[in-house]
Amino acid sequence: MQKDVAEGGGGIVVTGTRIVRDGYQAPTPVTVLGAAEIARRAPHNVAELVNQLPALAGSQNPQMGANNISSGVTGINALNLRGIGQTRTLVLFDGQRMPAASLSGLVDVNTIPNALIKRVDIVTGGASAAWGSDAVAGVVNFVLDKSFTGIKGDVQGGVTTYGDDKNFRVSLTAGANFADERGHVLLSVEDAYNEGIVGIGKRDWYVGIKGFNNPAYAAANGQPEIIVSEHVGLTTAGPGAIVTAGPLRGLYFGPGGTTAQLTYGSVVRDPYMIGGDWRSTHFDTDVQTFDPKVSRQNAFGRLSYDLTDTVQVFGQFSYSRSKGTSVATPYYNFGSLSIGRDNAFLPAEIVQKMTDLNLPSLTVGTWNKDLGGILTVNVHKMYRYVAGASGAFGAFGSSWKWDVTANRNVSNFYDYAISPITANYRRAIDAVVGPNGAIVCRSTLTNPADGCVPYNIFGVGVASDAGKNYVQGKSYVDATLTQDVFSATVRGDAFSTWAGPVSLAAGFEHRREKETGTADRLSLKNGYWAGNFKPIKGSYTVDEGFLEVAVPLAKDARWAKSLDLNAAVRATHYSTSGYVTTWKVGASYAPIDDIRFRITRSRDIRAANLAELFQAGTAGTYLFLDPQKNESYQFIQLTSGNPSVKPEKADTLNVGVVLQPRFVAGLSASVDYWDIKIRDAISTPGYATFINRCYEGIESYCQYVERDATGYIKYVYSQPVNIAKATTRGVDFDVTYRLPISNLFMGSGSEALTLRALATRNIKSLAEDGIGLPNSALGEVGGLPKWRYLLEAVYTGGPVTVSVAGRGISSSVYDASYIECSSNCPVSSAAHRTINDNHVAGAFYVDTSVAVKIWHDVELYLSVDNLFNKDPAKAATVNYIGGAIPGSSPTFYDILGRRFRSGLRFKF
Secondary structure (H helix, E strand, O other): OEEOOOOOOOOOOOOOOOOOOOOOOOOOOEEEEEHHHHHHHOOOOHHHHHOOOOOEOOOEOOOOOOOOOOOOOOOOOEOOEOOOOHHHEEEEEOOEEOOOOOOOOOOOHHHOOHHHEEEEEEEOOOOHHHHOOOOOOEEEEEEEOOOOOEEEEEEEEEEEOOOOOOEEEEEEEEEEEEOOOOEEEEEEEEEEEEOOEEOOOOOOOOOOOEEEEOOOOOOOOOOOOEEEEOOEEEOOOOOOOEEOOOOOOOEEEOEOOOEEEOOOOOEEEOOEEEOOOHHHHOOOOOOOEEEOEEEEEEEEEEEEEEOOOOEEEEEEEEEEEEEEEEEEEEOOEEEEEEEEOOOOOOOHHHHHHHHHOOOOEEEEEEOOHHHOEEEEEEEEEEEEEEEEEEEEEEEOOEEEEEEEEEEEEEEEEEEEEEEEEHHHHHHHHOEEEOOOOOEEEHHHHHOOOOOOOOOOOOOEOOOOHHHHHHHEEEEEEEEEEEEEEEEEEEEEEEEEEOOEEEEEEEEEEEEEEEEEEEEOHHHHOOOEOOOOOOOEEEEEEEEEEEEEEEEEEEEOOOOOOEEEEEEEEEEEEEOOOEEEEEEEEEEEEEEEOOEEEEEEEEEEEEOOOHHHHHEOOEEEEEEEEEOOOOEEEEEEEEEOOOOOOOOEEEEEEEEEEEEOOOOOOOEEEEEEEEEEEEEEEEEOOOHHHHHHHHHOOOHHHHOOEEEOOOOOEEEEEEOOEEEEEEEEEEEEEEEEEEEEHHHOOOOOOOOEEEEEEEEEEEEEEEEEOOOOOOEEOEOEOOOEOOEEEEEEEEEEEOOEEEEEEEEEEOOEEOOOOOEEOOOOOOOOOOOOOEEOOOOEOOEEEEEEEEEEEEEOOEEEEEEEEOOOOOOOOOEOEEOOOOOOOOEOOOOOOOOOOOEEEEEEEEEO
């Protein structure tokens, strides 16, 4: 990996600036991930490699989306610089803005043809003035090798050490010149697949760790309010039905309808217990997807032709398709079902016990193993059509370059979930013996044409296919997003000063985005337990112009080897929210060749995406501890768009130093401090925020919580609003040392050893909603780790390349506001809750790879991730029954274990 490389000689734009001038280095930090490193590490998807960079934190990876049903993120890869949200990282496809590839507005790296990537530029600083909205944390630009000639291919296969998650990837690329090299054609295809993992497989690290409210807690007894423990199971639901109240409490129905008595654990607080028959009731490792099944296909074609020596035209088409499949949380009912004594599926001996005890009904719970989890499928297709021209002309005594581009991007999202239909389920489980002796739904007795099919919940493997088909249905949404963009830029040297040419870049862009989508009728009525997709319809236009200037103030002076000023401004008009201005000013100062200081200050923005503006709503069912009722139960959160939301604004400061000492050849190092302050941040608060804030007496939050006549929550309403503030700051470190092997040993001189270390120390991560208490996510298991680092040693010699890399994060906590104590605890409060264990261990993983050229440009390679098969840190889900990966966090931890990939690549 190269840091802050400004490619000269060929006039190549490095993404930190729009200025193109040989030898010019912008003050904005840029990390360049080259094609050689991508090939050496041989990732299944390039996003895996980008996400290992310490500057990224909290990116959406497939494991994180495994249990997400309604937002369309199953199987996608969405990048997140600085951990402040994927929508605050601008992703470019060869310098062009990419459209959303999910219902939630995220850009999916799966849609980029990996085989054509020449390099990846990662700009770690505000860049809205140069590139537009969303570049609050920075920019990730996937630069394509558009001039490739020849034929190259790659065939790869992989598997985990447990024999699961088998995967493959194959690509073929061909490029050729024609018409005396005035024309060039480029074609590339790629197909990739991984089979996914349902259940935890043979992994033995899951120990049922969860956090829940301590039943022994009282305000003044010194006990912690929350306890985290291993071996936690459910008390109010099981794979088959379990009786949750009354004299038959603990009676559960197992395989084939057999009955047994649940052994409760040492600590019980419904719906949880510690110990006892915890393995008999939990579903974490049984039915849920551990890693989604993902298939993706990419096709790319480009044709260019030089009309003259200074004018080139081109046309480009790309197609991508990705399909993510996962099995999410099963349909759970925690002691909320009432079953009459006349239910036809109750065994005779149980009916007799009820008669003896004078019980007219049973209260039961179940997570319906016979139905399995919620099958969630996201099929996303993207079509990109690009046409443009570029050229050069002379003006002001120098050569200027121009380009114009028009592109249309069409994304189609077909997302669906096979989910229980709540009303059908309730009717189907209320089964009785009809007049003719057949088992029928009770509702059928009064309405013979209702179509109800009885469904048996009393056991595992007892439900009929007809019953399962009746109680489930397909909740779906079919949406299309169209993005039309026209852009024009010009750049060159306006005039020269005593220190060199003053360079300018200017441009204009018009963009229109439109999304329309339909959903099934039952989803519109929130008839499903999960899914309940909603239609979307909306559009907006953006017109913007920018100007960037680079002014040299000194060159080869006694006090300065170089001093350059860089400034940019962009004026933007949104049809939904009006005008906004972004800007950047920076300087780069080198007193001598060995050291360079840099500083930038910028105003950046993020505008709301189509989903945040116009989404009619999504509905999700959640289980949460209601502090008002002091009970855990289910309710529905409805999330809709808000067309009145305004762009958020961010002020960013970067200060750094780059060292390249001449007295240590091959050594380069940099240290950069960064600070991002966001105001009027676009935030979509979740149900926990509304419920807890209302309980704390903040009345403005109570309007979003709807309770029924008995005081239980029925709905929580949420939408994007401009109420939040956020601050994040930290320091990046990068050291690279490359030395020929002959410097250490007798060698040919063609051998080399490269050592590299990258690290990010996050200092602050604070969010404020403007009403309640500030929330610090620094050092939290789901937030921003204090330290993240990547170390690598690479040996190259003749036909052999070997690399060993180490990646790690520091330890974390569940919540930075929690007070850890096991006895003599202070009184727990909303601001500082007490917990017995607020620690999650850090992790360090070792990866290795080796590649050998067996003939010319034919190469065999082997890559092993997590070489020592280190288990992920144990991490509880506190007061939440679901979670993408129960028992750990897939955000930063390696949950899959040791993985092997091997393959062959060639180039002719």
